[in-house]
Amino acid sequence: MYATIGIIVYVLLYTLINRKQINQHSRKKWIYFSLAICAGAAMLLLSDSSVGWLTKYLNNTIGDLTSVVISE
Amino acid sequence: MKQVISSFQLAIFIANLIVSASLITLPQILTQIANQNAWLTPILVTPFLLGLVVLAVGKGNVLQEKLKQHSMMHRLLKVTVGFLLITIYIRDLRAFTDFTMEALLPKTPIVVTMLLISATLYYICAAGLEVISRITLIQFIVFSVIVLSLPLMLTNEINWVNYMPIIQTNMVANLTKSSFELLPWVGEFVVLIMLLENKNCNKSIKKMTIYGVGFGILLLTILVSLNIAVLGQEIVSKTTYPNYRMIQEIHLTDFLDRLDLVIVILWMPVFLSKLCIVLYLIDKTLFQTREDNPTSMFLFPTILTLGILSMALFKTSMVHLRFTFLTWTIIGLVLEIFIFLFILFIRYLPSHNSE
Known part of the structure; x- marks a missing residue:
């Protein structure tokens, strides 16, 4: 929880400090969007299995394929 | 102002991409597959790798010119390289964080370790390619000297019987499987194609690529050979960090019994440089x-x-190890084959078609 709060605070500080530079950038909407994504992604750290299913799925499909190749 | 690197720096980048991440856990899976003959795997992969380099890069100057154009094929190449870079970064950052937890900071929360590493990487990366290349150059030379002197430092611990028997019944099949496992790891350097436009001249690209691949493979072969010679196949195939275990065996004198920490601290900046170049390329x-x-x-x-994803995607270090050894092998191999094909298309298709 502390990590999530820390990252969100860090992102907010970065946005405030670099506000002028971001506003002058030609893709400022995309930069704000990526910062929002980053702050949102910090919420993933609160739950253990939020994207863990993706790794589990990949390990059970592609991973099993490799283990068949190297164990035969 | 455009950031430029020299031919020698390009070669060092290639060697760094080949060796610095592979040495953490890769010897374990190679030894599990090829037993005591695992040290032959990097040597077997080399001719195949060099053949691909010659076929794709040629002299380098034609490719360097053609990469400056903008076509659909270039965009596809960029997206594929970008995706490969992201998978490499997430995999390596988690490996580095896990290793730091194991060897140096066992009581620090893993997210804090990740944030500290990310902050360091941001600080270096924000300075640009030239700073990254200078840091890599200095650190990698020091690291290479240490790896090359390891056989001398471990002379007392080497047991030649650990290589026996060299000829086994399933030797060829096992070496083929271990080469399949190793190929995507050493083929990672293909992402440096994106740096060709930052190279200061179009000469000696092929020569320096071959030198970089050769030197990286040499260092990897020395490390895998020493792992087997010092620890034996049984221990290497069951240890998560065989090289760390191996350098703990160094006993030069009674008062120099913690050389492992010194070597780890010298290796860490090399690995950080690798993460920096991957991040810069992303x-x-x-x-x-x-x-x-x-x-x-x-x-x-x-x-x-990406740092948050490296924590959230892998619930435990075992999930990460399974992803690294098994899942990423196929993902990396498929992406590298696509990148190779795109490079061939870009290089051999006539210019008026690609514009």
């Missing part, structure tokens, strides 16, 4: 449009988001 490939800034404004959110 930024350059996917986000950078102007050449007046060394990096884009997307660098900061990218580093943090």
Whole structure:
């Protein structure tokens, strides 16, 4: 929880400090969007299995394929 | 101002990409597959790798010119390289964090370790390619000297019987499987194709690529050979960090019994340099449009988001190890084959078709 709060605070500080530079950038909407994504992604750290299913799925499909190749 | 690197720096980048991440856990899976003959795997992969380099790069000058054009094929190449870079970064950052937890900071929360590493990477990366290349050059030379002197430091611990028997019944099949496992790891250097436009001249690209691949493979072969000679196949195949275990065996004198910490501390900047170059390339490939800034404004959110993903995607270090050994092998191999094909298309298709 502390990590999530820390990252969100860090992102907010970065946005405030670099506000002028971001506003002058030609893709400022995309930069704000990526910062929002980053702050949102910090919420993933609160739950253990939020994207863990993706790794589990990949390990059970592609991973099993490799283990068949190297164990035969 | 455009950031440029020299031919020698390109060779060092290639060697760094080949050796610095592979040495953490890869000897374990190679030894599990090929037993005591695992040290032959890097040597067997080399001719195949060099053949691909010659076929794809040629002399290098034609490819360097053609990469400056903008076509659909170039965009596909950029997206594929970008995706490969992201998988490499997430995999390596988690490996580095897990290793730091194991060897240096066992009581520090893993997220804090990740944030500290990410902050260091942001600080170096924001300075641009030239700074990264200078840091890599200095650190990698020191690291190479240590690896090359390891056989001398471990002379007392080497047991030649550990290599026996060299000829086994399933030797060829096992070596083929271990080469399949190793190929995507050493083929990672293909992402440096994106740096060709930053090279200061178009001469000696092929020569320096071959030198870089050769030197990286040499260091990897020395490390895998020493793992087997010092620890034996049984221990290497069951240890998560065989090289760390091996350097703990160094006993030069009674008062120099913790040389392992010194070597780890010298290896860490080399690995950080690798992460930096991967991060710089992610930024350059996917986000950078102007050449007046060394990096884009997307660098900061990218580093943090990828760092968070490296924690959230792998619940435990066992999940990460399974992903590294089995899942990433296929993902990396498929992406590298696609990148190779795109490079061939770009190089051999006539210019008027690619514009």
